[in-house]
Structure formats: C-alpha cells, structure tokens
Amino acid sequence: MSLRTRLLALLQERPHTQKELAALLRCDVRHVRRLAGQLEAEGLLRKSRQGRHVYYELALLVGETTSVQLELTEREVLALGVAGAAAASLLEGLPLGQNLRELLQRLGTQLRPVYFAVQPEHLKPRFYFQAIARTHVDPLIFEAVLEALLENCVLEIDYDHPRRGLDRNRRINPLCLAIVGNAVQLTAWCHRRRRPTNFSLARIRAARALLYETFERPDFDPEVYYTTDALGAVADDQYYIYRLWVSARVAHCFREREYFTGQVIEEERPDGSLVVSYEGPGLEVMRAFVMSWGRDVQALEPPELVARIREELAAMQASYSASSTSLSD
Known part of the structure; x- marks a missing residue:
C-alpha cells in the first residue's frame, strides 16, 4: 500500500497533525508535509487549526467545492453517465440522489459535444435500473447520519420501532449506510444491545451527531455482513413457495422493506393485515424469520414450515412448563 493511500486511510478515521501522521506512517515529517500539499492541491485534503495545532482532514464536508480537470473519451463519458444514472436511480429517496443529478447536469453543460450522453432524461428510456420506490429519507436526518458516519462519532436517534413504539435517545456508532431490498438501512454498533444492529x-x-464523542471504527466488511443471513440460520438446497400472514400492526414494515428477494404482497385484507409470499431456499432461515416476529407473523405455506414452527413452539412450551415445575419444587 502506497504512502498516499495509507495517509488517506488514516484521515478517514479522524483528523491528524503532521507529527501524528509521521509517527503512524513511520516517515519523516517533511514527507508528510509534501504529500499533504499535493493532496490539498487536488482538493482531497484541507487544514484546520485547533488551538496551537494544525490538523489535516479529508475535504468531504457538504458545501465544499473543488476544481477538477479531466480529459475524457466519448466512451468514458457514456460510462460515467450510465453509472451516474444508475446511482441516481438507486439513491432516489436520499438527498444524494438530487446532488448526483445536479452534478450530471453541470457535467453535461461543460461537455457540450456529448451533453446528452450524461443526462438522466436521455438515458432513462434506454437503460433500466431498479430504483428505491418505497423509501424517502428526511434530509435533516440524513445529514446528521452522514456526518456521524464520516466523522466516526456517536449518533443519538429517536427510533420508531415497529412493535415497541418510539425509542428516544438511542445511542449508536454508525458503521455503514446500505440499500437493502427497497429500504435504506443504517448498520450501527448499538450501545444497548452491544452488537451490530440494522x-x-x-x-x-x-438524529443528533455527537461530534464531541468519537469512537474507534472496528473492522467491518459490508460485503460479508450483508450477504450472511442476519439470523444465523443455514439455508438448505430445496426451493419452497412461502406464504405468510402479517398482522396490521406490523404490515407497514413489509410495505417499506423487501425482507427477502422477490417479496410479493399477494393480498391486503380489510382489517389491514397482509398475505406476503416468497420463493426460495432456506426452510430454517424462514422458520427463524417468522418466529422472530412473534404473533404478528404466521406461516401459511408450505406445510413443512408450519410443521417445524409447531414443533419448535411445542418444545418451547414443554421447556417452560418444566422450568416452572422445577422452580415451584
């Protein structure tokens, strides 16, 4: 890993002084000063003063601008436009989506010979990207989350839990912002549960970013985390058609989020409850998922899933009955 890459990685954690960077990189202060000057000229780094000390930090704050000159081929411009349109589509519910559209508009204005190649309205009928249609995020909340995520500081949130109601002043350490199914999800270390929570x-x-209270970012691999079943269950090889009844109390959760790929709301009943279906492997995965919702979700099909849940509930009831008898004795 180059000295430049290592320096940028250190500044992603928090701002550092020249001496701190030199000690961490095990190089001369003059090397740090020279490299920092190059990065500052590129608009990637900036200096700030705190008392007698000068700190280097990444220039990632909202509202900052930098001048970048690029020489691009027509094919590169097209690739940039398609990637930008795809990203803008996926970020539809986030303020970043609008930021990206404005960027593409300015880019197209500056590259007049290939203007239409980067405009979303030109690309939209020619490409298809699955957008987030069900989630829209409050811009003020998003800015607080983004600030805490970039600055490695504690985030305090008021969270509307689908079953327990409003949970005020919950303290979390943001780790990753992700698009999962049809929802925008923040994975964070929860101070209360003492583990990563979505x-x-x-x-x-x-949401309130507590800039005075920072944390040391742990090793976190999003690809591993989001491709491993959160319930820890192991999928089997056989495919099933799953149909679940969902109570009116938690129906909004299934409207907001796609819990498994290919989720379909088959029926919306007059009492507000839903019938939801999936197709895929993992009988044990689905058993754990259904049971995690308690009485608010009930398995309708397949019969194998219903039977396994009944067996598990019977075993739990027998276990609790035995525990009660033991305690009374």
Whole structure:
C-alpha cells in the first residue's frame, strides 16, 4: 500500500497533525508535509487549526467545492453517465440522489459535444435500473447520519420501532449506510444491545451527531455482513413457495422493506393485515424469520414450515412448563 493511500486511510478515521501522521506512517515529517500539499492541491485534503495545532482532514464536508480537470473519451463519458444514472436511480429517496443529478447536469453543460450522453432524461428510456420506490429519507436526518458516519462519532436517534413504539435517545456508532431490498438501512454498533444492529432510515424520527464523542471504527466488511443471513440460520438446497400472514400492526414494515428477494404482497385484507409470499431456499432461515416476529407473523405455506414452527413452539412450551415445575419444587 502506497504512502498516499495509507495517509488517506488514516484521515478517514479522524483528523491528524503532521507529527501524528509521521509517527503512524513511520516517515519523516517533511514527507508528510509534501504529500499533504499535493493532496490539498487536488482538493482531497484541507487544514484546520485547533488551538496551537494544525490538523489535516479529508475535504468531504457538504458545501465544499473543488476544481477538477479531466480529459475524457466519448466512451468514458457514456460510462460515467450510465453509472451516474444508475446511482441516481438507486439513491432516489436520499438527498444524494438530487446532488448526483445536479452534478450530471453541470457535467453535461461543460461537455457540450456529448451533453446528452450524461443526462438522466436521455438515458432513462434506454437503460433500466431498479430504483428505491418505497423509501424517502428526511434530509435533516440524513445529514446528521452522514456526518456521524464520516466523522466516526456517536449518533443519538429517536427510533420508531415497529412493535415497541418510539425509542428516544438511542445511542449508536454508525458503521455503514446500505440499500437493502427497497429500504435504506443504517448498520450501527448499538450501545444497548452491544452488537451490530440494522436501523431503517425511514423510521428514524430525529438524529443528533455527537461530534464531541468519537469512537474507534472496528473492522467491518459490508460485503460479508450483508450477504450472511442476519439470523444465523443455514439455508438448505430445496426451493419452497412461502406464504405468510402479517398482522396490521406490523404490515407497514413489509410495505417499506423487501425482507427477502422477490417479496410479493399477494393480498391486503380489510382489517389491514397482509398475505406476503416468497420463493426460495432456506426452510430454517424462514422458520427463524417468522418466529422472530412473534404473533404478528404466521406461516401459511408450505406445510413443512408450519410443521417445524409447531414443533419448535411445542418444545418451547414443554421447556417452560418444566422450568416452572422445577422452580415451584
């Protein structure tokens, strides 16, 4: 890994002084000063003063601008436009989506010979990207989440839990902002549960970045985390058609989020409940998922899933009955 890459990685964690960077990189202060000057000229780094000390930090804050000159081929411009349109589509519910569209508009204005190649309205009928249609995030909440995520500081949130109601002043360490199914999800270390926990941004009612309270970012691999079943269950090889009844109390959760790929809301009943279906492997995965919702979700099909849940409930009831008898004795 180059000295430049290592320096940028250190500044992603928090701002550092020249001496701190030199010690961490095990190089001379003059090398740090020279490299920092190059990065500052490129608009990637900036200096700030705190008392007698000068700190280097990444220039990632909202509202900052930098001048970049690029020489691009027509094919590169097209690739940039298609990638930008795809990203803008996926970020539809986030303020970043609008930021990206404005960027593409300015880019197209500056590249007049290939203007239409980067405009979303030109690309939209020619390409298809699955957008987030069900989630829209409050811009003020998003800015607080983004600030805490970039600055490695504690985030305090008021979270509207689907079953327990409003949970105020919950303290979390943001780790990753992700698009999962049809939802924008924040994965964070929860101070209360003492483990990584997923929070839907649409359910955060208030957010406050505590800039004075930072944390050391742990090793976190999003690809591993989001491709491993969160319930820890192991999928089997056989495919099933799953049909679940969902109570009116938690129906909004299934409207907001796609819990498994290919989720279909088959029926919306007059009492507000739903019938939801999936197709895929993992009988044990689905058993754990259904049971995690308690009485608010009930398995309708396949018969194998219903039978396994009944067996598990019978075993739990027998276990609790035995525990009660033991305690009374």
